[in-house]
Amino acid sequence: MSDPAAWWGEGTYERLAERLAPIHDELVRRLEPRSGERWLDVAAGPGAVAIRAAQAGARVSASDLAPAMIERARGAAAAAGVELDLGVADARSLPCEDASFDVVSSAFGVIFAPEPERVVAELARVCRSGARLGLTTWVPNEELDAVWEPFADGRPAPTDVWGEERSLERLLGDHFDLEVERDSWLVTGRNGAEVWELFASSAPPVRALLGSLPDERRPALRNAFVDLHERYRDERGVRFPMEYLLVLGKRR
Ligand SMILES: C[S@@+](CC[C@H](N)C(=O)[O-])C[C@H]1O[C@@H](n2cnc3c(N)ncnc32)[C@H](O)[C@@H]1O
Numbered sequence: 092m093s094d095p096a097a098w099w100g101e102g103t104y105e106r107l108a109e110r111l112a113p114i115h116d117e118l119v120r121r122l123e124p125r126s127g128e129r130w131l132d133v134a135a136g137p138g139a140v141a142i143r144a145a146q147a148g149a150r151v152s153a154s155d156l157a158p159a160m161i162e163r164a165r166g167a168a169a170a171a172g173v174e175l176d177l178g179v180a181d182a183r184s185l186p187c188e189d190a191s192f193d194v195v196s197s198a199f200g201v202i203f204a205p206e207p208e209r210v211v212a213e214l215a216r217v218c219r220s221g222a223r224l225g226l227t228t229w230v231p232n233e234e235l236d237a238v239w240e241p242f243a244d245g246r247p248a249p250t251d252v253w254g255e256e257r258s259l260e261r262l263l264g265d266h267f268d269l270e271v272e273r274d275s276w277l278v279t280g281r282n283g284a285e286v287w288e289l290f291a292s293s294a295p296p297v298r299a300l301l302g303s304l305p306d307e308r309r310p311a312l313r314n315a316f317v318d319l320h321e322r323y324r325d326e327r328g329v330r331f332p333m334e335y336l337l338v339l340g341k342r343r
Pocket residue numbers: 095099100108111133134135136137138139140154155156157160180181182183197198199200201203204205
């Protein structure tokens with residue numbers, strides 16, 4: 092697949108972000124924003140968490156790998172009437188001083204970066220002692236993995252390591268005291284085809300996978316995705332639960 096900094100910025104991710112809004116609200120609420128605190132949102136996308144934190148009075152910096160996401164966050168912050176300190180950065184190498192933040196967050200963000208150990212070292216480095224960390228992470232879903240696997244050349248999902256309590260403890264436990272809660276996000280639509288249309292236009296990794304396939308293989312990916320979601324359809328439409336973890340940490 093081509094350059095992630097480019098493909099993350101393509102498509103209409105905001106359509107998915109809107110549906111994640113209750114999780115963004117909960118993440119910010121659980122991080123207990125306080126006026127004047129220094130807050131960093133990593134892999135911030137178009138800024139949903141960063142804007143909420145700024146609205147709650149924090150002094151917020153936000154970064155993302157994709158320049159196009161940062162531009163969209165700039166527009167969203169202006170529309171919301173808040174100031175964000177925005178910059179392009181890979182989560183593996185944050186352009187921030189040691190111990191410079193009271194709160195560090197990432198909603199379904201850093202889990203997509205390669206080299207999770209390097210990401211964690213950076214999150215720990217920029218937190219002051221006692222700082223609060225808040226992440227949301229996807230729990231591996233066997234049925235969805237079975238949809239992607241035949242098309243992904245055996246590449247494991249990069250997010251898997253963030254989706255299990257034990258591996259989270261291994262990754263983060265040396266730096267943070269952790270609390271992990273499990274919840275689920277309901278993917279809804281009138282039918283499987285409608286859910287596919289949403290993901291194929293608005294989920295950058297799905298768009299990138301689709302774009303990497305020769306034309307003749309694309310219908311098979313679509314059909315496998317639609318079939319799975321049709322299995323979760325009742326008289327109300329599709330209701331496909333995706334489990335996620337809310338990870339709260341305190342920097343030692
Ligand atoms: C699913 S979006 C989440 C965006 C936002 N946090 C939200 O909740 O709406 C994942 C974000 O991670 C960013 N990303 C992917 N790899 C990254 C990396 N190595 N470093 C920093 N950001 C990265 C993408 O550009 C994208 O904006």
